[in-house]
Amino acid sequence: MNTSHSSPGAEERPVTITRVAETRWLAVEDDREVGRGDAVRRPDGRMFVSVDAWRGPVFDRLAAAMVADLPTPLHVVVGESDRAVAAAWERAGFTTGRREREYAVPTDPSVTGLHAVRPPSAVTIVPAGEARDDLLRVLDRAVRDEVEATVGWRTMPAEVLPRPAGVTVVDPSKYAVAERSGRYVGLVRMALVPRRPRIGLIAVLAEERRRGVARALLAHSLGALHRSGAGSAWAEVDETNTAATALFEGVGARRTGANLELTRL
Numbered sequence: 001m002n003t004s005h006s007s008p009g010a011e012e013r014p015v016t017i018t019r020v021a022e023t024r025w026l027a028v029e030d031d032r033e034v035g036r037g038d039a040v041r042r043p044d045g046r047m048f049v050s051v052d053a054w055r056g057p058v059f060d061r062l063a064a065a066m067v068a069d070l071p072t073p074l075h076v077v078v079g080e081s082d083r084a085v086a087a088a089w090e091r092a093g094f095t096t097g098r099r100e101r102e103y104a105v106p107t108d109p110s111v112t113g114l115h116a117v118r119p120p121s122a123v124t125i126v127p128a129g130e131a132r133d134d135l136l137r138v139l140d141r142a143v144r145d146e147v148e149a150t151v152g153w154r155t156m157p158a159e160v161l162p163r164p165a166g167v168t169v170v171d172p173s174k175y176a177v178a179e180r181s182g183r184y185v186g187l188v189r190m191a192l193v194p195r196r197p198r199i200g201l202i203a204v205l206a207e208e209r210r211r212g213v214a215r216a217l218l219a220h221s222l223g224a225l226h227r228s229g230a231g232s233a234w235a236e237v238d239e240t241n242t243a244a245t246a247l248f249e250g251v252g253a254r255r256t257g258a259n260l261e262l263t264r265l
Contacts, residue, residue: 015058017065025065027058037062039070048075056088063092073265080258094262098238101245103253105199105233107226112251114219120211123180125220128190129173136172139184143203176221178204178213188217190225190233197225199235202244214247222251 016028027035035053042048049066053059067074076094078085086096109115119125178186186204190197199221204213225233235253237244 094264097263098261100259102257105253107222117219119216128176186213197233
């Protein structure tokens, strides 16, 4: 347990910053919690931090304590419109590394224009929950290797999920896949959260791209959501991923905001 005391200004009371666990810090003033900081290591290995504080000076002290205690690089995600929070992290030495667009994606085929979309010749869409676990894991590993060899997995939206080391597919029931000749060549991962389903990932092997596989996977998944009563889904896309941006905007997805990923090296 690490503890530090801040020196109060003319109108401030002393605040004690304590690392109460490996990934949690508390700010206490007069035996009352006035802020907390948390850290989580995502499945791709990146360490993300967050601070929840009632006052700006407390935020700064928590951020400084976490930066001092944790190895770099560190990452944080803030809403693009929340300039006050972004500025606070910038004071702690963070700089903007990437920008991620958020989209609301309609599911109605008459809106998306996907009602007539069919998979390419010799390709079959295997619905979510019916994919073979072994083939799915082989595809997932191949997709990750291709992404890491090009733009880097850091450009992909990451879900914060508990998982054993080396395990990248936690719940196979979330995946629909495209199959060709007994081999999986594309996938879409859908999280069916109650408020709005989330398209967590859509990916196709490099050798199968530009044939309509991704569009067929999206048509299948959005159609299934529409039949279940969901009017829209949401997705996040790195702004440099022009192919994914074109895919979603081409089916009428509406941009609803953006997130900034800030990094301290």
